[in-house]
Amino acid sequence: MQHTISVLVENEFGVLSRVASLFSGRGFNIDSLTVAPTNEEKMSRMTIVTRGDDQILEQITKQLNKLIDIIKVIDFTDGSGVERELALIKVTAEDESRAEVLRIVDIFRAKIIDVTPKSYTIEATGNPVKIDAILDLLRPLGLKELVRTGAVAIGRGAKGWKG
């Protein structure tokens, strides 16, 4: 089962490699990983999408917590968080397919951010399932290049991560 985990980390030397090396060393999967600073100066936040059964997820959470630089680990799998991902998609758009691409972009409330006579570059945001869906529709038209940020997630409700 797929899980989205937020990992709050000290902005210290080598923290990303500690996390990455934990996953590779113990044979855990990473479907996506993003990391960037937060509103707190010395803290960064990683969002990791991973998969495994309950026992593996328990180990992943515990092993992450064991790393010295990790402040908090939040597992959003029970629907307690909202997830978003951004994708930049370069798609072939010539003659009759140009209109079809625009229709799809419109339906998904995506944006065209670059255009040439032969292509469109699309910016799409949404939860990862929505990104998968737009890609499924664009693929037959000719996907030239794709970049996804990986999911980011935040808890629902009024409380911040500190509770």
Next chain:
Amino acid sequence: MKMNGARIMLECLKKEGVDTIFGYPGGTVINIYDELFSFKEIRHILPRHEQAGTHAADGYARATGRVGVCLATSGPGATNTVTGIATAYMDSIPMVIITGQVPTPLIGNDAFQEVDIIGITRPCTKHSFLVKDVKDLAMIMKKAFYIARTGRPGPVLVDFPKDVQIAQTEFVYPETVEIRSYKPKLEGHPRQVEKAMAMILEAQRPVVYVGGGAVLGNAAEELTTLCRKLTIPVTTTLMGLGSFPENDPNSLGMLGMHGAYCANMAMTNADLIVAIGARFDDRVTGKLATFAPHAKIIHIDVDPTSIKKNVRVDLPIVGDVKDVLTRMIKQADKLKDKVTEFKTAIAPWQTDIAGWKDKHPIGYKNSTTVIKPQFVIQKLRELSDDDAIISTDVGQHQMWTAQFFQFNRPRTLLTSGGLGTMGYGLPSAMGAQAAFPGRQVITICGDGGVQMNIQELATLVQNKLPVKIVILNNNFLGMVRQWQELFFDKRYSSTCMELPIDFVKLADAYGAKGFSTSKPGDVEKIIKQAFKEKGPVIMEFKIAREEKVLPMVPAGAALNEMVLNA
């Protein structure tokens, strides 16, 4: 007062109560060595190889319970420490490893003797630091020691660039340390402790299974008190030996691959296993699917990741083993009547266990013509002091030591359990002897492992460290040979050490004493003579070449499927 980084490093060590370090000089630590030259509060021991220095710091830590410290230069000096660091990491030994590093402007330039030692050691350290600014040094050292010794202990590496060693700043050692992202849970949850005692007192066939955590957590006394109060059977892992006296009638000895028949049968038939500071390693559980099929499991450990990693757990207690056991003793005292009932209720179980003990005790067939290794171990126990510290290398002699030496006190066995590092025995004994100059320190090795760090004879002689080195010589890499005999049709591929070594001459070359014999009748005499010597001694016993370690649970077999005679 303003000082350079090198001096601040030494002042920090002094503040942490470090009296001995094991180190090897080189280009990027030469400034530290220059400061050491006039710094008399710290004794520096020069091993002949950085790996040995790291094992020595490890042996020092295991024997004393304090943090072991070693020092190496950048590049090859640093990479030579890796085996020692991994050994300490697998057995949760508190250590601080200081490595020199090329000057910060050169990091990443493939400079002379540059290596990314933090990257290399990331998977085998508890944590690591790169000192980029001399102003951070004191706090980094404070944190390094704090992290190394608290929670589940482990090695911490401090990578220390040369320019930072030269840079000057005011030295102020922090009084306290606070790491918001590191707060080990030490107190066992009172409600969980109550539940655990209730489960124990309801059990009919309970076993206490103790690992190295009880030794590292200094909980041997509490463990012994509780188990004696309950008269509950106790088995230990290799790392747990010494935490519960093996001469106690309720001791089942070691369990697992080369454990006692009664211990493995008790685990298989138990209705309750109380795991204390142990991690259900594959050498202990055998085939997981058939491990302890009837038992509920209580697991007490300071490290949450150990719980439910390999086996299901019915009642987890995260906390310092000493604290949890102290609470359990109090709880047992509150429930005196129930404890009395419990003792009666487990009597039939104790009879079962006694039956297994009688049926297949740990034993061997002695000989008047060839030396049996087990006989040497028994003689060593008989003739050594009660508080003698024993270190071992890895292989058959290690298992024979575990089976036959009878450990009754904690921190008297130093052995590489998790990583299984050959070459560990001699240097770890050196570290223990440096910590306890007045105690008997004996290392029991095979002819294979002893040669992996044999150069340390020089360190022993030079520093007057009177370690007694026992070599059980079968001219084989015996444990692998045993596997080849049992599972590979006696095809002894590369396990015969064909060149006979004259260990007496070798001892002589280093200025140590050497004895050698192949006669069983000489064993006692040589041991007695060696123990009288003031300096280091090699005792070589040429043993029965194809003697096996038995019983044995073949890898992947169930714990009760033991090979008893082969």
